[in-house]
Amino acid sequence: MKLRSSKAACCLGATLVVMMMPVLPKVTDAKPTYEQHESTITDTEVRVASYAANVEEVILTGYEEQQGQMQNKALAITEPYLDVYSADDENSSVNGRLYKNTVVDVLEVNGSMTKISSGNCEGYTKTAALLFNQEAEVIAQTLDEKDILTGYTIEEAEAKEAEEEAARIAEEERIAAEQEAARIAEEERIQAVISRTISGADISYNSTMSVSNEEIYLLACIIDWEAAYEPYEGKLAVANVVLNRVRSSNYPNSITGVIYQKSQFSGASDGAGGPSAKFQNRLNSGIRTQECMDAALEALSGKNNIGGYTSFRMVSITNLSAMSDYVIIGGHVFH
Secondary structure, eight states, X not given: OOOOOHHHHHHHHHHHHHHHXXXXXXXXXXXXXXXXXXXXXXXXXXXXXXXXXXXXXXXXXXXXXXXHHSTTEEEEOOSSEEEEESXXXXXXXXXXXXXXXXXXXXXEEETTEEEEEETXXXXXXXXXXXXXXXXXXXXXTTSOGGGOBOOEEXXXXXHHHXXXXXXXXXXXXXXXXXXXXXXXXXXXXXXXXXXXXHHTOOSOOOOSXXXXXXXXXXXXXXXXXXXXXXXXXXXXXXXXHHHHHHHSTXXXXXXXXXXXXXXXXXXOBOXXXXXXXXXXXXXXXXXXXXXXXXXXXXXXXXXXXXXXXXXXXEGGGOOGGGOSSOEEETTEEEO
C-alpha cells in the first residue's frame, strides 16, 4: 500500500511548470491594446498554459486518490490484539479481536469508541487504539501485504490461537526430541571412547578407590590436558596429584569435584562445577596418547611416584629457591 506525498507532487508540478515556461520578452511601460496583445500570444505560450493546467489536474487527482486509500479506514496496532465489543461500551460482551496490523472499515466514530467492520468481525473498539488516515497509511506502507490482517470473530480468534498454541507445543516437542536424541547419541559415543580407551590400556587395573568409567576417562583427560607432552612419569605424577586431593580433607572428595574445582587445573573448570568449553572439546575428542589412560589406571591401582604432593606447576615459572620440599619431573615441579 504505497502512498504518494501530496507535497512532493505539488512541488514536482510547480517545478515542471517553471522549467517549461519560456523566456518572455521584457514588458514595456506602454500597455498594448487588446488587438496588439492578442496578436502577440505565441503558440509556445498557449502550450505552456495548457500544460500547466494539465499538471494541476494531475496533482489534484493524485491528491484525491491519496486521500482515498485509507479514507474511512483505520489500522489496529495494539499487540497482541484489540478487543471488539458488541456495543458502544467496554462493559459489553467481546465478540471479536483485532490483531496487530489489522485494517478495518470505520463505520462510526463516537468519542472514545469507534464502530468498525473487518472480515466477519463488526462492533466497537477503542478509538485511541487505532490509527487513522495519514498515520495509518505511513505504517501500512511499511508492511508486506501478507502481514496486513482482517478482523476475527471471537470464535475465529479462539480457533486461531488454539491452532497456534498446538503448533508451538509441537515445535517445542520436536526440538526437545531432537536434543534428547543428540544427547543420547553423544553419550553413547563418549561411552564407546571410554570403553575403547580403557580396554586399550597395557595396565592391569585394580583400583584402590571406587570410581566409574566416566571418572577414569575424566582423569585420563585431565592428564592429557596438563601433561600430554610430558614423559610417562610426568603423566603418572599429575594423576597422583588428583588422587591425593581426593583423599585430602582440604579438597573435594571425588575425581570430578577435584578436577572441576574453580581455578585449579589450567582452565578446565567453568567455575560452576562443570567443564569449560575448551575442556569439553577435549572430553569430546578424546585423549591424544594412550599413555594418559595408562597413567590414570596405574595411579588408581596404587602406583604413586610423588608421595603426598597435591600441587604442581611449571618449573619455568617457579622460584625453586623459595621451596624446600618438591620433586621435578619433566617440565613440572610437584610439591
